[in-house]
Amino acid sequence: MTWSWQKNVNLARNARRGKLNEFPKQLLKTSEFELSTFPVGYHGWQELDLANQVKVPIALACGRNPGPLLFVSASVHGDEFEGIVAIQEFFRELDTDSLKGTFIGLPIANPYAFEGQTRESSLPVDGLNLARQFPGNVNGSPTQCLAASLYGLVTRLLGSDDLFVDFHSGGTRYEYLTMVGYHPTGDVVEEKSRNLARAFGVTTLWEIPPSPNSTATFNGAVARAGIPTIGTEVRGRGGLLACDVAPLTRGLKRLLVASGMMEGKIDDVYYGAPTVTEPINCSESGILKSNAEIGERVKEGSELAQIVNTKGELLERITTSSAGIVWAMRRFGSIRSGEMAYLIGVAAR
Ligand SMILES: [Zn+2]
Incomplete structure (x- = not known):
């Protein structure tokens, strides 16, 4: 431009x-x-x-x-x-x-x-x-x-x-x-x-x-x-x-x-379809062990992370409810109940 x-x-x-x-x-x-x-x-x-x-x-x-x-x-x-x-x-x-x-x-x-x-x-x-x-x-x-x-x-x-x-x-x-x-x-x-x-x-x-x-x-x-x-x-x-x-x-x-x-x-206006997002909030508080990466394409039902307690016992598996792309993720290894763990870009209109 x-x-x-x-x-x-x-x-x-x-x-x-x-x-x-x-x-x-x-x-x-x-x-x-x-x-x-x-x-x-x-x-x-x-x-x-x-x-x-x-x-x-x-x-x-x-x-x-x-x-x-x-x-x-x-x-x-x-x-x-x-x-x-x-x-x-x-x-x-x-x-x-x-x-x-x-x-x-x-x-x-x-x-x-x-x-x-x-x-x-x-x-x-x-x-x-x-x-x-x-x-x-x-x-x-x-x-x-x-x-x-x-x-x-x-x-x-x-x-x-x-x-x-x-x-x-x-x-x-x-x-x-x-x-x-x-x-x-x-x-x-x-x-x-x-x-x-x-x-x-x-x-x-x-x-x-x-x-x-x-x-x-x-x-x-x-x-x-x-x-x-x-x-x-x-x-x-x-x-x-x-x-x-x-x-x-x-x-x-x-x-x-x-x-x-x-x-x-401006000769390069973006005309692609917009995407909507789904936040994935956790239910448990604990240590967040992430297996996903920013920008990664994920399938429906994929396990993105586990939340464990201070003894390493599993409290929660964080999974996707839709296929999509990881648009945002928590980079801090501790998370509290109700906080967002991931934001998934799920569908173009
Ligand atoms: Zn902000």
Whole structure:
């Protein structure tokens, strides 16, 4: 693909940007955050007061020409770092002179988890998984308030012509294939979301099945609010590898072109069929002895792992209920009852 990405920074543009960057950095409550208060051509970081005096950085680029709003969120889970760096790198290069519309990057969506170096909000806060709390509760616990604040901000700023992206990864305990997903919302927004997912540049295309869990994620709730939405997963495995950041920054550049926010052409849109997934959750807690590998093709009824106790006695066999491909697997050798051991990509529509 090609796009008008200005690698050689124009001196005149820099001078203009320097002037615009004198625009004061403020601490804004989500309810006070208004795009109209920022000048055309603005490119800089602001600070957002999400809820309960929790401050997070927010990157804002206001294009020279009107167009959609692209809002990108990362680290809903505090042990997933690839999306944070992708937002930073994409934003640093983003040229407001050729941008049509607005970019907002929220690299730290869950500061409770990021600060605690944990997937969920840290235990002293409330220990909750932010990705199970949407659309949130303003009268609830800190993580539930945070969800309400994030959901309120995104649904107030974005509409059906805009785009929301939620970056995830396998974090410290899982490994995922690199994939891009959308929600089957059964409305006109579903088609927009699917087309944007196809343009993202990742060929593992995931139709995220509706479930109590998936509808309570940030991306699941926003998609159901009538906003075109995609979510991504990359490898994880406790690291932050440049090769896992690259598909995300590249994907954002492709989304700019696909949504008309940047001149260019994408000549390799993925038109393959989407796949749905089945999670395999364990019943027992214990030591997880895995026999499967990421990306492996498995048959119905295959044994993927055994859970044993501290004496090595068998507690549970983890088997597949459908044939498919291992799209995600737990990489941590201990598991608790109810946690996901595998995610199997099972069927194309
Ligand atoms: Zn995640």
